[in-house]
Amino acid sequence: MRGRILFVVNETYFFMTHRLPVARAMLAAGWEVHVAAPDDHVWAPVGFTVETLKTEGFHFHRIPLSRRGRNPFQEVRTLLAIWQLSRRLRPDIIHLLTIKPVIYGGLVARVARVPAMVSTITGLGQMFVESGLVTALVRSLIIWLYRFALAHPNARIIVQNSHDAEVLADPGALDRQRVRLIRGSGVNLEEFTRTTSPQGAAIVVLPARLIWEKGVREFVTAAELLQQRGCDARLVLVGDTQTSNPRAVPSRQIEAWVADGIIEWWGRRTDMPEVFAQSAIVCLPTTYGEGVPKVLLEAAAAGRPIIASDIPGCREVVRDGENGLLVPKSDPHALADAIFQLTHDPKLRAQMGQRGREIAESDFGEAQVVRQTLEIYDEVAPANSP
Numbered sequence: 524m525r526g527r528i529l530f531v532v533n534e535t536y537f538f539m540t541h542r543l544p545v546a547r548a549m550l551a552a553g554w555e556v557h558v559a560a561p562d563d564h565v566w567a568p569v570g571f572t573v574e575t576l577k578t579e580g581f582h583f584h585r586i587p588l589s590r591r592g593r594n595p596f597q598e599v600r601t602l603l604a605i606w607q608l609s610r611r612l613r614p615d616i617i618h619l620l621t622i623k624p625v626i627y628g629g630l631v632a633r634v635a636r637v638p639a640m641v642s643t644i645t646g647l648g649q650m651f652v653e654s655g656l657v658t659a660l661v662r663s664l665i666i667w668l669y670r671f672a673l674a675h676p677n678a679r680i681i682v683q684n685s686h687d688a689e690v691l692a693d694p695g696a697l698d699r700q701r702v703r704l705i706r707g708s709g710v711n712l713e714e715f716t717r718t719t720s721p722q723g724a725a726i727v728v729l730p731a732r733l734i735w736e737k738g739v740r741e742f743v744t745a746a747e748l749l750q751q752r753g754c755d756a757r758l759v760l761v762g763d764t765q766t767s768n769p770r771a772v773p774s775r776q777i778e779a780w781v782a783d784g785i786i787e788w789w790g791r792r793t794d795m796p797e798v799f800a801q802s803a804i805v806c807l808p809t810t811y812g813e814g815v816p817k818v819l820l821e822a823a824a825a826g827r828p829i830i831a832s833d834i835p836g837c838r839e840v841v842r843d844g845e846n847g848l849l850v851p852k853s854d855p856h857a858l859a860d861a862i863f864q865l866t867h868d869p870k871l872r873a874q875m876g877q878r879g880r881e882i883a884e885s886d887f888g889e890a891q892v893v894r895q896t897l898e899i900y901d902e903v904a905p906a907n908s909p
Contacts, residue, residue, distance in 0.1 A: 525553040526904065529614035531605060531624040533590050535560040536567035539575060541708040541817060542620065544889045545896045550580050559584040559608055565765060566732060568793055584608055588623060602627045609635045615905050621645055629672025639903035640675040644682045646814035646836060647690060649736060669696035679899050681705050683814030686835035703899050706839045707815030709892030710824045710883055717826030717880045718800045720873065725803035725866040730761040730818050734770040738808030738832065744855035745862060746785050756866045761798055763791040799825035803872060804865050807831045810852045815839045824883035828875035830861045846879035
């Protein structure tokens with residue numbers, strides 16, 4: 524065994540969809556791979572279990588972590604669980620993903636003297652885009668906690684877009700010298716391939732977790748505006764909703780839109796290459812504090828033109844006028860105009876799709892992300908882990 528790496532993440536399924544190639548590469552290189560996460564699998568498909576990790580050769584450790592909880596006693600339990608696990612495993616590298624693991628794991632890594640720490644900021648989340656006094660206070664607290672959590676003496680901080688680094692560096696939450704930019708989680712270029720756009724009425728898909736911040740309301744309003752203009756495009760939501768998430772779009776609301784003939788709802792799909800093959804345009808009018816949305820990487824690799832919000836994260840993938848169109852966030856009229864333009868210009872769609880595939884191949888392949896991540900591990904790995 525060359526060494527032991529511990530990943531701490533807030534969702535096991537997120538780890539499998541966004542970090543599996545990196546973990547496989549570490550395992551193949553002779554590292555012992557451990558994953559700590561809650562086992563409730565909120566956004567996972569039916570039937571997903573932690574046994575999936577074990578079949579990959581990874582070691583799974585359940586930790587009591589609530590993604591949105593603010594109960595101080597629960598948060599202390601989470602902190603202690605990560606501390607106890609770190610003391611027991613004594614990893615050579617700890618890799619922390621998503622906000623709470625980054626903060627709690629960063630504090631633990633310093634106190635428990637874990638030799639090396641890598642933290643990935645997978646987007647700043649809703650707290651950094653919402654307004655209001657309470658949100659501002661929570662945001663200030665998060666920045667203050669980041670300042671301590673990211674101060675490990677042998678650390679690297681991975682950001683997915685340069686905007687997030689600046690937002691955290693300006694108030695002193697991180698050291699710019701330790702920041703490394705890796706734009707997203709990569710895409711499997713063999714699984715997602717370019718196909719010919721289907722004939723007939725253009726299908727425009729919004730594939731996402733169905734929370735309001737992903738632009739669902741704007742998408743539906745754009746669908747209504749397009750119908751008023753006589754556009755025959757079919758606008759489709761692809762994804763599921765969760766009753767446990769207060770920001771989730773209620774299923775009864777989606778069903779009402781479907782009943783009114785405004786949109787279609789294809790539900791949760793695990794065959795995304797086929798979804799893209801059936802679609803003409805991929806749309807993500809998000810207002811969320813994104814890192815780099817993986818679905819946009821997949822859409823680009825599948826050769827589909829993209830319409831997305833003109834915000835950090837989306838800009839990393841969409842080159843306005845090249846492989847898609849960027850529209851102002853929270854503007855359903857601009858969104859409708861962009862959809863109308865592309866649905867009525869098949870030649871432009873084909874050109875943008877081809878350019879998107881080229882961008883995916885040059886900038887966002889999984890192999891490239893794995894190589895960049897392993898180079899960061901090499902920067903911080905202890906001397907006894909060659």
